[in-house]
Amino acid sequence: MKYQPVIGLEVHVQLKTDSKIFCGCSTQFGAEPNSQTCPVCLGLPGALPVLNKKVVEFAIKAGLSTNCSITPRSIFARKNYFYPDLPKGYQISQFEDPICQHGWLDITLEGQESKRIGITRIHMEEDAGKLVHADVSALEDGSGVDLNRACTPLLEVVSEPDLRTSDEAVSYLKQLHRIVTWLGICDGNMEEGSFRCDANVSVMPVGSETLGTRAEIKNVNSFKFVRQAIEYEIQRQIDLIDDGGTVVQETRLFDPNSGTTRSMRSKEEAHDYRYFPDPDLVPLVIGDEWVERVRRELPELPEQRQQRFINLLGLPLYDAGVLTASRALADYFEAAIAAGGTAKALGNWIMGEITRTLNDTGTTIEMCPVTPVRLAEMLKLIDNGTISGKIAKTVFDEMWKSGKKPLLIVEEQGLVQVSDIGAIEAVIDEVLTRESGQVAEYRSGKDKLFGFFVGQVMKASKGKANPALVNELLLSKLNG
Amino acid sequence: MDIFDLTIHELHDELMHRRISSVEAARAMLERIKAVEPQVGSFITVTPERALADAAAADLRIGAGDAGVLTGIPLAFKDIFLTEGIRTTCGSRILNNFIPPYSATCYEKLKEQGVVLLGKLNQDEFAMGSSNESSAFGVTRNPWDTTRIPGGSSGGSAAAVAARQATAALGTDTGGSIRQPASHCGCVGLKPTYGRVSRYGVIAYASSLDQVGPLTRDVTDCAIMLGAIAGHDPGDSTSVNVPVPNYRAALAGGVKGLRIGLPKEYFISGLDPDVQKSMDAAIETYRRLGAEFVDISLPHTDYAVATYYLIATAEASSNLARYDGVRFGHRTEAAPGLLDMYTRSRSEGFGAEVKRRIMLGTYALSSGYYDAYYVKAQKVRTLIMQDFTAAFEAVDVMLTPVAPTPAFKIGEKVNDPLQMYLSDIFTIPVNLAGTCAMSIPAGFSAHGLPVGLQLIGKPFGEESILQTAYAFEQATEWHLRKAVIL
Numbered sequence A: 001m002k003y004q005p006v007i008g009l010e011v012h013v014q015l016k017t018d019s020k021i022f023c024g025c026s027t028q029f030g031a032e033p034n035s036q037t038c039p040v041c042l043g044l045p046g047a048l049p050v051l052n053k054k055v056v057e058f059a060i061k062a063g064l065s066t067n068c069s070i071t072p073r074s075i076f077a078r079k080n081y082f083y084p085d086l087p088k089g090y091q092i093s094q095f096e097d098p099i100c101q102h103g104w105l106d107i108t109l110e111g112q113e114s115k116r117i118g119i120t121r122i123h124m125e126e127d128a129g130k131l132v133h134a135d136v137s138a139l140e141d142g143s144g145v146d147l148n149r150a151c152t153p154l155l156e157v158v159s160e161p162d163l164r165t166s167d168e169a170v171s172y173l174k175q176l177h178r179i180v181t182w183l184g185i186c187d188g189n190m191e192e193g194s195f196r197c198d199a200n201v202s203v204m205p206v207g208s209e210t211l212g213t214r215a216e217i218k219n220v221n222s223f224k225f226v227r228q229a230i231e232y233e234i235q236r237q238i239d240l241i242d243d244g245g246t247v248v249q250e251t252r253l254f255d256p257n258s259g260t261t262r263s264m265r266s267k268e269e270a271h272d273y274r275y276f277p278d279p280d281l282v283p284l285v286i287g288d289e290w291v292e293r294v295r296r297e298l299p300e301l302p303e304q305r306q307q308r309f310i311n312l313l314g315l316p317l318y319d320a321g322v323l324t325a326s327r328a329l330a331d332y333f334e335a336a337i338a339a340g341g342t343a344k345a346l347g348n349w350i351m352g353e354i355t356r357t358l359n360d361t362g363t364t365i366e367m368c369p370v371t372p373v374r375l376a377e378m379l380k381l382i383d384n385g386t387i388s389g390k391i392a393k394t395v396f397d398e399m400w401k402s403g404k405k406p407l408l409i410v411e412e413q414g415l416v417q418v419s420d421i422g423a424i425e426a427v428i429d430e431v432l433t434r435e436s437g438q439v440a441e442y443r444s445g446k447d448k449l450f451g452f453f454v455g456q457v458m459k460a461s462k463g464k465a466n467p468a469l470v471n472e473l474l475l476s477k478l479n480g
Numbered sequence B: 001m002d003i004f005d006l007t008i009h010e011l012h013d014e015l016m017h018r019r020i021s022s023v024e025a026a027r028a029m030l031e032r033i034k035a036v037e038p039q040v041g042s043f044i045t046v047t048p049e050r051a052l053a054d055a056a057a058a059d060l061r062i063g064a065g066d067a068g069v070l071t072g073i074p075l076a077f078k079d080i081f082l083t084e085g086i087r088t089t090c091g092s093r094i095l096n097n098f099i100p101p102y103s104a105t106c107y108e109k110l111k112e113q114g115v116v117l118l119g120k121l122n123q124d125e126f127a128m129g130s131s132n133e134s135s136a137f138g139v140t141r142n143p144w145d146t147t148r149i150p151g152g153s154s155g156g157s158a159a160a161v162a163a164r165q166a167t168a169a170l171g172t173d174t175g176g177s178i179r180q181p182a183s184h185c186g187c188v189g190l191k192p193t194y195g196r197v198s199r200y201g202v203i204a205y206a207s208s209l210d211q212v213g214p215l216t217r218d219v220t221d222c223a224i225m226l227g228a229i230a231g232h233d234p235g236d237s238t239s240v241n242v243p244v245p246n247y248r249a250a251l252a253g254g255v256k257g258l259r260i261g262l263p264k265e266y267f268i269s270g271l272d273p274d275v276q277k278s279m280d281a282a283i284e285t286y287r288r289l290g291a292e293f294v295d296i297s298l299p300h301t302d303y304a305v306a307t308y309y310l311i312a313t314a315e316a317s318s319n320l321a322r323y324d325g326v327r328f329g330h331r332t333e334a335a336p337g338l339l340d341m342y343t344r345s346r347s348e349g350f351g352a353e354v355k356r357r358i359m360l361g362t363y364a365l366s367s368g369y370y371d372a373y374y375v376k377a378q379k380v381r382t383l384i385m386q387d388f389t390a391a392f393e394a395v396d397v398m399l400t401p402v403a404p405t406p407a408f409k410i411g412e413k414v415n416d417p418l419q420m421y422l423s424d425i426f427t428i429p430v431n432l433a434g435t436c437a438m439s440i441p442a443g444f445s446a447h448g449l450p451v452g453l454q455l456i457g458k459p460f461g462e463e464s465i466l467q468t469a470y471a472f473e474q475a476t477e478w479h480l481r482k483a484v485i486l
Helices: A055-065 A166-182 A223-242 A289-296 A301-312 A317-323 A327-338 A345-359 A372-383 A389-402 A407-410 A422-433 A437-444 A448-458 A467-479 B010-015 B021-038 B048-063 B105-112 B155-164 B179-185 B217-231 B248-253 B271-286 B301-320 B338-349 B352-365 B371-391 B417-422 B429-433 B461-477
Strands: A004-014 A077-080 A090-093 A101-108 A116-124 A130-133 A143-146 A155-161 A195-205 A215-220 A248-253 A260-266 B043-048 B072-080 B116-121 B167-174 B188-191 B210-216 B259-263 B292-296 B395-399 B436-444 B450-457
Touching: A004 A166, A004 A223, A055 A101, A055 A155, A055 A166, A055 A289, A055 A389, A077 B292, A077 B301, A090 A116, A090 A143, A101 A166, A101 A195, A101 B021, A101 B371, A101 B450, A116 A166, A155 A166, A155 A437, A155 B371, A166 A223, A166 A301, A195 A223, A215 A223, A215 A260, A223 A248, A301 A317, A301 A327, A301 B259, A301 B338, A327 A345, A327 A372, A345 A389, A372 A389, A372 A407, A389 A407, A407 B072, A422 A437, A422 A448, A422 A467, A437 A448, A437 A467, B010 B021, B021 B048, B021 B116, B043 B155, B043 B179, B072 B155, B105 B167, B105 B217, B116 B155, B155 B167, B155 B179, B155 B210, B155 B352, B167 B188, B167 B217, B179 B188, B179 B271, B179 B436, B179 B450, B188 B461, B210 B217, B217 B248, B217 B461, B248 B461, B271 B292, B271 B395, B271 B436, B271 B450, B301 B352, B301 B371, B301 B417, B301 B429, B352 B371, B371 B429, B395 B461
Parallel strands: A215 A248, B072 B116, B072 B167, B259 B292, B259 B395
Antiparallel strands: A004 A155, A004 A195, A077 A090, A101 A116, A116 A155, A130 A143, A195 A215, A248 A260, B043 B116, B167 B210, B188 B210, B188 B436, B395 B450, B436 B450
């Protein structure tokens, strides 16, 4: 039988606010354990939560950017369960009436029509602390609780079960990741857990309208793992059904080392969270005025900018996608365009040399030593024939190191391209004389040697000869 | 007259005229505590050193001309209020050794006024009870008859004021926990409107019902104390930003033309004859003073106790989850695993009544029962609120008994929780409605036990009930009687 996988994602987005969601403690990552705590986030008796307005603002931003409606009166609820990293014995979250509802994101896979993925809800909640175990920390023995992370603000973004393949799931996830980092509400760091994903996966016979029993897969914290976990889980469920078994509703844990999932707890063992409205927090009333103010302050969103790059600059979908992967990258690109570069050439340089060098040196685009203006200037030098594309690489490296203007580098190092026909012919003659044996071979039909002659000429000119002229002149001399 | 017999305003006059120093007052109170504590048992912790230090500081302020009406006044606090550096138990073994690192907002406010802290008062464990018998630190006895309960859960607060162990005290009221003990001990006790006083640093029992209020010797003291603790607190999202009036200045307005409602559901046939007699006499007094009486109805009163025991226990089951032995409070000696650590620590730490309510509340919130219990209870709560809103269209205040009977015997209802719960039938609806009410002394039973009268006001109508209470106090002498502790 053929099966149709059905996937829904629940994404936890850690918000980049300075202080926690219900108290004034810092959210800074990596501080001394329990140094960023107070009676509220320690869950001491008598302590009461006070909502951080910034969190609400960030949630509205996320909601508007994912086409959600903003709930005029949303409610905080308590999710009750015991665990040592949960100081109050309950997590303050939202259950009924979350802040954002009924949104969607469009995803476009290469060579396919775009597809709309529903977003059921986005709600605000506090994070738990974390347990520290002796074997992996400075702790002498036993386990400790670090509550620095407790009460850190999170958004949980819940998709509809609209995804059908791991490709779609990854595409949706990347789209969401791009939006929240673009808005500046999340640092997007998946390794530190700032953006983490649980996947609900089920399969049903193709053509069926009844969804199969789903498994919830926890702990999938990179795009690569999301793909792996989903693909593994789909196959596991199909194999199970084909062997006459049935899928049970359960929570499964993804193991990144083996690329497999294993059962964590069954439906019977599932918690009864006993959600109820938190009496310590009044209903959150958000007037139209507030929503409209946030809407006015929203930046142009990545999807819109990507479309603009395609429509107005004529970039291919792939290039437009890469260049809008982050707001800073897109800003860089647009600044270079504004400085007079052509879109295609700039795009190639940014996606190629710049991205490569950034990666190699561990630099972010914001800190890129080659400014957009310098990059555009350098491309102009290529365009007007001052330097060749090959020499541009040398100029680029020098700009990266010294930050000097490209023209200055070209002048200082004598890198101006040689387009003087006489000069180039002289070099060609010299090479052909020296390599007379090879010339004879070429003329007897060994065409492949042409590249060899080009290389020799370029080498002899220290790379400065105009490559187009070299080709043209070499061809006529050899064939003439 | 002994120093410990003085009210706040009387002692303030003495302090201002330098006839008594705050240190002298503190010493007198500490001696009084020592003398009667074995019979009464109001305190969980007495803080003599702190009291004398506070008093010395207050004397400096008085000397410097920087004193307010509460500067140098010796007070005691229900052990539900967090006091930085001073053990705070909430009447529970689970917090036996809990030294809080911060203080409740209302204590901070009083501290800024320069009050003297005498100690922390006994109470029902986690404020769950109507008799003070559920405390892990022994029962408190009624100063008027030490074989009887003082009421609860602020039983220690009421007993301490009645026994002259503190000039005034602070308590909390979730279903009657200030008014019922005030009634049983013959003091004045006020439960403010929900949101009037900050709950920050007050150990939560049922968050949507809990409210902090004073227990005092007379109405003037009550107005003084309320004025000092009321007001918006940015640390408590449910505290309301409504200006705090000068309660004391409003006391003398009189009751001429005041429309007092008598809800028929509160004058039931089972009412104790002594209580009925006091109510009748009080109505007569008010009539003489020029008030008008209106018969009204609060039709959903019958459902109040059931509604309360669903909402309060549901919230409590969640509020008390933090006592898990992980970060503070009692942790079992040795447990083989995490689950054992939780269950043993909690089993050992909590008393029977607290366990009963945690289980009730957990059940009410459980999947499959939530709609039938918790949601239904919230709907009934709305109906009860609407009862009050509608009734207050025709009247300014309401007059009712506080409790169906005077103080009962210690042990009498311990094994009958339902009977115990019913002792709060007249106070619980006020908490559900979120409005304000107070208890004032209104007579004595044939056995010489105090009987209280409840005045219920509109939301944020504390001025109005204080004024009504003050008129009664001026016309009667019940508040002047003094318990003889045997």
